Amino acid sequence: MADIKEVDSKAISEPEAIAMLHQLNEDLLPKKFGIRGTLWVILLLIIAGLGVISYISQLRNGLSITGMGDYVSWGIYISNFVFFVAISLVGSLITAVLYLLNVPWRAPITRLAEVIAVAAIMFAGLIIIVDMGRPDRIHHLFLYGRIQSPIVWDIIVVITYMTISLLLLYLPLLPGISFCRDRLTNVPKWQKWMYRFLSLGWKNKPEQYKIVKRSIAILCVLIVPVALSIHTVTSWLFATTFRPGWDSTNFGAYFVSGAFMVGAAGVIAGMFILYRFFPRYDQYITKKHFDRMGKLLVLLSLIYLYFNINEYLVPSYKMKGEEANYLHELFSGDYAPMFWSVQIFGMIIPICVVIFKKGRKPLPLFIIASMVIVGAWFKRFLIVIPTMLHPFLPMQELPEKWKHYMPTLQEWSITAGSLAGALLVITFFVRYFPIISIWEVAEEKGISHKVIYEHLNEQ
Amino acid sequence: MSDIHEDLKDHKEEPNRRNFLKLGALAAGLAVTGAGLQKVFSGSEKPGEKVKVLTTDGQLVEVDKNHLDHSCCGVPSKEARQGIPGKKFVMVIDLSRCRNARKCQKACQKHHHLPEEDKWLKVFKMQDAPSTSPYWMPKPCLHCDKPPCVKVCPVDATFKRSDGIVLIDNERCIGCRFCMAACPYSSRAFNWHKPDQPGVDEAGAYSPETSVPRKIGTVEKCDFCPDMLRQGKLPHCVSACPNGVFYFGDMNEDIITNGDETVKFSQLIKDKAGYRYLEGLGTEPSVYYLPAANRQFPFKDNAEEKPEVKKS
Amino acid sequence: MLNRMYNLTGKRAISLLVILFMAFSVGQAFSQKDTTEKVKAPADQKAAKPAEKSGSDQKAAPTTGKAAIELKVSYVKSNDSRSVKVHVSRKENKKSVGCDSVSVSLYFDEVKAKEANDITGLLATLVTDENGDAEFKLTDKFNKAIADRWKYTFIASIENDKRYKNAEEEVTISDASITLTFDLKDSVKTVTAKLSGRNDTTADLPINKASVKFYVKRSFSLLPIGADGLSTNKKGIVTAEIPNDIMADTNGKITVIARIEEHAKFATVEGRKDIEWKTPRIASEVQGRSLWSVGKNAPVPLVVGSCFIVFLVWGVIFYLFYQLIRIKKLSKTKAG
Structure with missing residues (x-):
């Protein structure tokens, strides 16, 4: 297991290999953004800034600025949290599962997957703080933490997963940082300092590669x-309650399969951006990658479809008391348009399109992936909110605004800000670090370890 | 993070009004009990300074400070977590007697300084099947023996006491609202904005037993009025009901009372086929219901107009 | 609406404005606009109406703007402690409503104030609670001072109240007492009450044909025991059975009470006595380890299991951190 992939290194001669390495370094080291990249960053900064302003207003006025009430006490902050957690699963999928399965084409996309995972899990943690009524008491979780509560389990696993994801991002990145340190000479001082600090003095030694691998x-x-x-x-934050729609033993598998699907879609979207907008990246992220990721997406969507059938068909066959009201609301009530849109555009159509070879070309696949991502966001909304509107006891004599849930502008703004923030993390990563792992691609291309160790850091 | 506190400071009323509210709290919050000032045979108590209190009908009168009883404030958090020794409280709600008078709710709202939108005790219009007759169902917190809300609390902010009461420590609560999602009886409410609580000294000592002063960003609910129970008095809803719907007592004594009648709990439950709401969930509530059979009043839909929420 | 406004005569319009202004300013000052206005209105209406049934001895001339009230005085003697209770109420929509925060002066024997150390005169000033009740417990010192007397008069008086008319009410009581004794016959516990009064010559005068009720004290109320309609015999004695299924309190006792209620001559007199009670209490629910108990009482498998997993995973994570340190050290060594 120590070596990612053993290849026949004799096929490529040493001078050829050295030339390839230099080409790789030239292509994949981070470069300054063009006008489009700068505009993209500015746009994200504005959205994130508006989110911060709205959050400051929430800190001053309490959660009353949201559309939540005593019945819908969890709103889009929570559904957004679930979305972030879902999309963060991609790191383990692309990196770990493809690694363990020894899939040969994974090298150019693993880091992208890890960055998405780290950015998503960071903002999952932040958005859950945003949802707290008393963020000033966050230390209570550590002072009085209660192991019986699924929230405490969630905090433990989020912190653990974030740490592991960061390590899985950082360790393979060490050679990449050292390349930046050694080759990017024309950059600001702070950037040089950052590379020097983060590279841990990486010397490209075989022993170091051995530890990393x-x-x-x-x-x-x-x-x-x-x-x-x-x-x-x-x-389990949902499934451990009694509420109709959440009280399901299917929930863990249902969530995980949905997360894998949206994660794969997230990577496809990222891949397309790199493929389309970064010069020469299409040499590394090729149509072959899109085709394979498309196949993976179909497989994951079919699994998710299976769990959806379990989640909705079985209860609607029984139509048990309280659950029946909730299901009617989803199937033919107020939430029916959203429910059917999400199921059809976010799952059925993607399966139908991507199952054909033409659907797995970069642009159609990108469009489908975007539909899956948007559908997945609203699917989380549908998991959280309609259930809260169907308690066991009737909802009577309520203030009119508590009978429905409509997120306020500030709520949308904070949510959009968090999404923009996660995208900013990914964007800045792409700006300052090699998003495609140079040494892993070199290995994948069949360049011998000897050449990599000796020549990769050359000027 | 400190913005919330700054915010609280920002919104403090001008000194005059605050001072007045504080005095009002002595009357409304702590209640002026019939305490006596002895002139001749006390020796210890001198006629103290005069203070102004706001009467229940909204007038200002001057009374001697010594007459005001301060003993009814709740106990501190640490003690409030223990429960009253040797007790196991139980409530029985006789649905056949309820005619939606809402006195219970009014008393509850008043004593816990609750605004209109925030009701700890709700009265539901229930109908079990399309062909059956509707009935009124008052519902406080059911104080479950296996409380799903307490199970999920991440910080021990809500807890089950030895006397069966489920309380919330609003100085501990982080406002995650998991307990609200977990409660199958919709018993919990949240302070979405700075609580509107006239007559309460917001800087005053907090006790989980009185749930006062209420705090922004925390969860609250019916508390079975443990401050009253400590004084050997019935919860406000029980004593306010004109129809004797609510019985309250100690399970260990097996005696409950609605203020007028005192009966054996086990006997009443047996004779009138008492049950617990949603028993199938296994939460084991401390509140029992007597079915709406042989009603004292015919069902009349006298529900009040739906309350409008004040814009804060 | 506008038409109606124009129809108002000048005077009415002005008075309306004044009332509105008052209500507004009061409302602003109290920030309790709703209640203030609501309450003010009936109070003004009342003033216009003729005074309704009020205190028995209404002395002061009726002053306009003040509402009539009803004042009740009652006397309760429990073992050796005596207390006087007052209740102040007014009529609102034909219902009796308690008046709170009313100052009531309580006098002994005579209304005239006397110098200190004389028991006659002002005893106390009471302030009613939100239900209109106030209670005054007579001190031991007072009890000693009246030990040689057997007839007392208490006078309650409301004077110069801002809101209500003056009222006065008095109650005269003959002293009586109830002593309790317990018996066990054929495993049936009984309680016997002896009711005795006093007069100038006899200190222990049996009271005949007084209706006595028996109770056991419970947390929030008194549980009636014994047969209905019990009353004393010629010796002033009456007996009741204590049911066996009563639970003892935390000290393994129960408190039995025998009482004559609102007797014309003796007012309310009760005797209380504790008795050791064998019936064991149900042990209060012991809070063991459970999912709903406090954090430190979490179920052992949960604690052990989660700690095991956390230590395992974080052990590996720390091992990987150590690998980072190794990488850094390798960078510093020259060999390789």
């Missing part, structure tokens, strides 16, 4: 159960 192997085994538990525990 061994650590990656350990992490890939470790991250799978942790990733499964993070989303399972998140599903």
